[in-house]
Amino acid sequence: MSRFFLIASAFVVAPPAALPAQHFALRHPVDYHTALDDNAATALNRRLVAGELTLDPAGPSGRLRALLAALGIPESSQVLVFSKTSLQRHRISPRSPRALYFGRDAYVGWVPGAAALEVAVSDPMLGLVFYTVPQRPDVEPRLRRDDSCLSCHASSRTDDEPGLLLRSVFPDAQGDPIASAGETRVT
Helix, strand or coil: CHHHHHHHHHHHHCCCCCCCCCCHHHCCCCCCCCCCCCCHHHHHHHHHHCCCCCCCCCHHHCCHHHHHHHHCCCHHHCEEECCCCCCCHHHCECCECEEEEECCCEEEEECCCCCEEEEEEEECCCEEEEEEEECCCCCCCCCEECHHHHHHHCCHHHCCCCCCCCEEECECCCCCECHHHCEEECC
């Protein structure tokens, strides 16, 4: 009897094994990868296709200012990120930071010299949806959905759902995070 009690107690007291990621956004009813998005980015694309609006490049920032204006994002919202913690990490450094701009439901990332602007928009059915806008003047300015961003933005750091990341890291002189120095996840 006492042997049975010890074995049963071990099952009750032992911490549960880590559960696999749930990825609710990838399953029905959301079906993130196949569902149609309907948000500020898709509305902007409709206006671009209809010729109601253009995103003309201007100066070294290319289409940035036109995109910010079209999405209603103030230029004064700019935050600079010096660490290489982005899809375009090869272009980011303390001497060439990534600029992030934010509004109520949309976020834009600009890296000097990059081929594309990064856009994240809140969608009522999908949560956060990610896009890129080409910077080359000879390429049609359209917001193209880019699910490759989910490799970081739908990970254990975002509870496996599409979301934003805000981390404080210690970068080295080139901007690479120093893993041994740790990081702080800001919520």
